[in-house]
Amino acid sequence: MRLGIIGLPNSGKTTIYNALTGGELLTSAATTGQFEINSATIRVPDLRIDHLSAIYQPRKTTYTHITYVDIAGLEEGIGAGALAGQFRNELAQVDGFLHVLRGFDDERVPHPYGAVDPARDLATIDGEFLLMDLLSVGARQERIENERRVKGKRADPSLTDELLLFEKLKAHLEDEQPLRSLRLSRAEDKRIRGFGFLTRKSVLVVINSGDGADDSTHLLDPPYPKAASVSIQGALEAEIAQLDAADAALFMEEYGIVELSRSRMIRLSYDLLGIRSFFTAGQDEVRAWSFPDGATAPQAAGVIHSDLQRGFIRAEVFPYADLAELGSEFAIKSAGKQRLEGKDYRVLDGDILNIRHNS
Ligand SMILES: Nc1nc2c(ncn2[C@@H]2O[C@H](COP(=O)(O)OP(=O)(O)OP(=O)(O)O)[C@@H](O)[C@H]2O)c(=O)[nH]1
Numbered sequence: 001m002r003l004g005i006i007g008l009p010n011s012g013k014t015t016i017y018n019a020l021t022g023g024e025l026l027t028s029a030a031t032t033g034q035f036e037i038n039s040a041t042i043r044v045p046d047l048r049i050d051h052l053s054a055i056y057q058p059r060k061t062t063y064t065h066i067t068y069v070d071i072a073g074l075e076e077g078i079g080a081g082a083l084a085g086q087f088r089n090e091l092a093q094v095d096g097f098l099h100v101l102r103g104f105d106d107e108r109v110p111h112p113y114g115a116v117d118p119a120r121d122l123a124t125i126d127g128e129f130l131l132m133d134l135l136s137v138g139a140r141q142e143r144i145e146n147e148r149r150v151k152g153k154r155a156d157p158s159l160t161d162e163l164l165l166f167e168k169l170k171a172h173l174e175d176e177q178p179l180r181s182l183r184l185s186r187a188e189d190k191r192i193r194g195f196g197f198l199t200r201k202s203v204l205v206v207i208n209s210g211d212g213a214d215d216s217t218h219l220l221d222p223p224y225p226k227a228a229s230v231s232i233q234g235a236l237e238a239e240i241a242q243l244d245a246a247d248a249a250l251f252m253e254e255y256g257i258v259e260l261s262r263s264r265m266i267r268l269s270y271d272l273l274g275i276r277s278f279f280t281a282g283q284d285e286v287r288a289w290s291f292p293d294g295a296t297a298p299q300a301a302g303v304i305h306s307d308l309q310r311g312f313i314r315a316e317v318f319p320y321a322d323l324a325e326l327g328s329e330f331a332i333k334s335a336g337k338q339r340l341e342g343k344d345y346r347v348l349d350g351d352i353l354n355i356r357h358n359s
């Protein structure tokens with residue numbers, strides 16, 4: 001899973017990226033501002049895994065991961081500018097966005113529009129993305145119409161449906177609504193997935209609120225679905241991310257920080273993407289696996305290994321919540337809480353699975 005970090009110049013994208021990843025990338029003060037992309041894969045903190053690890057005492061503990069990509073250089077006008085194609089490619093490839101809005105005031109750091117105004121900045125980039133999607137929709141429509149003209153009756157009949165669907169997308173975008181708020185059938189959604197429309201992707205709005213700012217004052221809820229918001233003292237958390245655990249604890253105490261926004265941000269971005277986790281647990285390894293919401297037991301088994309999906313017989317299942325309550329796998333089994341599930345079972349977030357299979 002890849003999340004792209006976007007936002008206006010000097011909003012603090014690289015700072016937030018550093019806070020998330022503990023990286024030591026140079027912030028814009030020292031880079032050229034050219035097209036530049038950095039990415040880092042980090043583990044998703046999960047208290048359930050910590051707890052499972054304490055119960056099973058495995059040789060190895062494995063968390064799920066998420067990749068953050070720092071995409072520099074987003075500005076008003078990019079939608080129609082010279083780099084638009086290359087930019088759109090990068091943006092289209094991520095699974096969702098982390099949209100950084102500048103909330104901090106600092107005379108030494110110029111704001112592209114002069115004054116701090118997170119709501120305006122959100123609307124600006126949302127507007128650019130609408131425009132980029134509108135251009136992609138138009139380009140596709142043109143291609144379809146060309147094909148129909150050239151091939152006449154030999155043209156694929158499904159192109160007519162596609163043209164209708166794209167008319168619908170266009171009308172919605174022209175109404176200045178992001179595609180994430182357009183209701184589509186499952187088939188329609190699948191049909192447009194490959195186009196990577198920017199306004200259809202989930203977005204976590206992150207307000208970089210500045211030092212000592214009261215977290216709650218800057219919260220800004222985006223006016224569309226598949227979105228959430230969170231605020232963070234970016235510069236401060238980026239510094240803390242460089243410290244070892246003991247120093248970080250001291251630092252947090254000194255500044256009166258109870259909880260870092262970092263973990264909340266990672267969890268929120270994970271949830272926003274609609275990803276769920278199931279676990280496998282034993283003496284060798286306790287491990288979290290991500291799967292898409294709604295996956296069946298064989299599909300979940302396939303996340304572990306394709307052989308397990310092919311040879312799937314049944315899954316032994318019990319929920320993490322039961323284990324947390326009863327304390328051990330032995331107690332789960334004694335209480336009759338372990339179930340045997342077949343091919344149609346839809347795996348739930350927090351299920352602990354043992355796959356029985358033919359090898
Ligand atoms: N005072 C203050 N300065 C910050 C904060 N966050 C970032 N900065 C500073 O703002 C400047 C820009 O931050 P970056 O993280 O480089 O911003 P960016 O969005 O990556 O910028 P570009 O990559 O050029 O688009 C740097 O000098 C940071 O040190 C903050 O919370 N408070």
Ligand SMILES: [Mg+2]
Nearest residue numbers: 013014028072
């Ligand atoms: Mg940057």
